[in-house]
Amino acid sequence: MLAKLNRPVIAVLAVGLIAGYVRFLHLGYPEHRVFDEYYYTKSACIYLGYSNERCDINSADERFWRENEWDTGAWVHPPLGKLMIAAGELAFGTESFGWRAGAAAAGTASVMVFAVIVQLLFASPIWTFAGGLLLATESLHVVQSRTGTLDIFLAFWIVLGMLFLLLDRRWIERRTTRPPPRGADDEPDAPPGPTPRLPAPLWRPYRLAAGASMGAAMAVKWSGLTGVVTAVVLAFGWEAVRRKRFGMRHPIRNAIVSEGFGLVVFLMVMPALVYTLTYTGWFVHFDWDLAKWIDIHGKAARFHADLQALNESGEPWHAYFSPAWQWILLRRPVYYYADYSTEGIRQVIYANGNPAIFWGAFLAIPYVAYAWWRRRDWRAGFTLVAIAGLYLPWFLVSRPQFLFYATPIIPFFVLACVYTLRDLSELRVAGSRSRPYLPVAIGSVALSVMLFAWFWPVLTAGPLSDADFKLRYWFSSWV
Numbered sequence: 001m002l003a004k005l006n007r008p009v010i011a012v013l014a015v016g017l018i019a020g021y022v023r024f025l026h027l028g029y030p031e032h033r034v035f036d037e038y039y040y041t042k043s044a045c046i047y048l049g050y051s052n053e054r055c056d057i058n059s060a061d062e063r064f065w066r067e068n069e070w071d072t073g074a075w076v077h078p079p080l081g082k083l084m085i086a087a088g089e090l091a092f093g094t095e096s097f098g099w100r101a102g103a104a105a106a107g108t109a110s111v112m113v114f115a116v117i118v119q120l121l122f123a124s125p126i127w128t129f130a131g132g133l134l135l136a137t138e139s140l141h142v143v144q145s146r147t148g149t150l151d152i153f154l155a156f157w158i159v160l161g162m163l164f165l166l167l168d169r170r171w172i173e174r175r176t177t178r179p180p181p182r183g184a185d186d187e188p189d190a191p192p193g194p195t196p197r198l199p200a201p202l203w204r205p206y207r208l209a210a211g212a213s214m215g216a217a218m219a220v221k222w223s224g225l226t227g228v229v230t231a232v233v234l235a236f237g238w239e240a241v242r243r244k245r246f247g248m249r250h251p252i253r254n255a256i257v258s259e260g261f262g263l264v265v266f267l268m269v270m271p272a273l274v275y276t277l278t279y280t281g282w283f284v285h286f287d288w289d290l291a292k293w294i295d296i297h298g299k300a301a302r303f304h305a306d307l308q309a310l311n312e313s314g315e316p317w318h319a320y321f322s323p324a325w326q327w328i329l330l331r332r333p334v335y336y337y338a339d340y341s342t343e344g345i346r347q348v349i350y351a352n353g354n355p356a357i358f359w360g361a362f363l364a365i366p367y368v369a370y371a372w373w374r375r376r377d378w379r380a381g382f383t384l385v386a387i388a389g390l391y392l393p394w395f396l397v398s399r400p401q402f403l404f405y406a407t408p409i410i411p412f413f414v415l416a417c418v419y420t421l422r423d424l425s426e427l428r429v430a431g432s433r434s435r436p437y438l439p440v441a442i443g444s445v446a447l448s449v450m451l452f453a454w455f456w457p458v459l460t461a462g463p464l465s466d467a468d469f470k471l472r473y474w475f476s477s478w479v
Contacts, residue, residue, distance in 0.1 A: 011125040012115045015132025019111035022136065023104040023145045028097035030461055034349055035336040037148040039074040041099035044086035044148075046071060047079070047281060054094055069296065070285050076300040080219035080278045081150035088148075099148040107145025110156040111136045113163050114411045118418060120166050121379045130445050131418040135411055137452035140353040143459050144407045147336065147349075151407040154220045158227040158408045161213030162386060165231055168206035169238050175199045179247055198246045200258040204266065207235065211266040215274030222304070223405070230389025232267050234382065235259075241378070309400040320402060324394035327406040328413070330358050332477050334402055337461055346469045347461040351404050352478065354455070356448035361387075361413035364420035371423070383419055386412040421445065 033041060045055035046066055057063055062072055069075040074082065088101030115132030119125070135141060144152040179196040214231050217224030239259045243251035279293065286292055309316055322332035333352035340346055365387060372380035390409045394401065425441035428434065457464050458472050473479050 008119045011129035016112040019136035020108040031096045039072045041148045043072045043074045043082040047086045076303045078219045081153040106156040134414045138354045143351045155408040157217035161210045164206045164210035207266045211270030215271030219275045219278040307399045322403045350458045360417045364416040
């Protein structure tokens with residue numbers, strides 16, 4: 001019976017059920033908008049063509065944006081994330097469950113896609129389940145999956161793009177036949193080996209799908225561009241290494257010549273095409289006014305460039321700003337909702353990460369870097385490049401930042417933890433078959449799940465007494 005359950009498909013479905021349960025449970029509460037749902041859920045309703053009354057468009061500013069931009073103040077972001085929210089509203093109505101259903105579905109799907117990535121990397125249903133479970137119960141990922149805002153859609157498309165990129169790597173590796181080692185053909189009576197082949201086809205369907213997914217990420221938020229750049233770096237790096245292993249004298253130059261056109265078409269042109277296609281509804285609404293489309297991009301770019309963290313008095317205009325270097329440390333989470341109307345009872349939604357994952361990744365990332373350098377393990381390289389490509393660019397951004405911008409990076413924090421815990425679990429004492437650190441690995445996964453359960457009330461606006469609430473904020477910066 002256990003052997004039948006120890007299968008990749010069972011692991012992926014199991015974590016999908018767990019992820020779906022915690023994301024859809026009481027999803028409609030609170031019944032009113034929280035945090036930036038105020039903008040994006042109304043934008044989604046506008047895209048569906050519903051009336052001002054149904055979309056809760058009730059201010060002069062909102063009516064102005066609807067008339068002039070076919071949106072709310074959220075017009076500074078591309079349309080795809082808002083369209084995905086609209087899909088939930090179309091299916092379930094424009095109440096709270098409807099405007100959050102798309103996010104919950106995307107969050108659940110991203111967990112299942114991530115579990116498939118873990119299976120591709122480690123070929124172990126046990127670790128596939130463990131990795132999926134860690135992401136399914138990662139606190140910030142859950143909060144974003146239960147809120148009608150954009151970042152969970154960005155995370156979904158980036159994770160999906162990374163899956164397609166891995167499938168493309170496997171697809172081309174299976175078609176590559178390396179030359180035999182030197183001296184292998186010198187043995188008498190040795191059977192002839194396979195003819196060496198280094199294919200470089202232009203048509204690579206998984207690469208096309210990866211580019212389309214990264215284009216969709218850009219169409220949710222412009223920060224999806226980090227996914228595009230990361231995909232190009234990974235794809236080119238793998239091609240150069242493939243040629244080096246084949247024995248070519250100039251693998252980088254050959255990779256540029258042989259793969260350059262395909263990389264440009266599938267990982268640069270395709271994302272731009274998908275990004276543009278997501279504006280189809282906008283073009284229809286504005287009679288295919290290309291000049292206006294270019295103009296709104298210029299205005300959006302200026303908005304993001306000019307956005308400052310400090311007001312005229314030199315004080316932060318938002319209490320929960322958090323620069324990128326603080327994210328992995330969980331220095332400053334974000335309150336989405338607070339209700340203190342009942343004396344002695346607090347109900348809050350607090351966008352905070354799971355300490356076991358974020359702080360665990362802080363420790364795991366150096367080990368993954370060491371494994372890449374020491375063992376030349378491409379899986380460690382994939383993990384490290386993904387984290388660096390999605391995270392480090394934020395250190396160069398001057399605009400105000402929040403912890404929830406880290407949502408697309410979380411799966412790769414989890415992947416670094418999985419890589420480290422897997423190695424730890426397999427570490428053996430010299431001369432013995434025992435694995436003394438296996439309980440530590442199991443305990444780390446269990447600790448992460450228990451911390452998620454402990455923080456669950458402050459992730460979902462569950463009622464807590466003042467004393468119980470204080471037990472869940474550990475530092476003064478968490479309030």
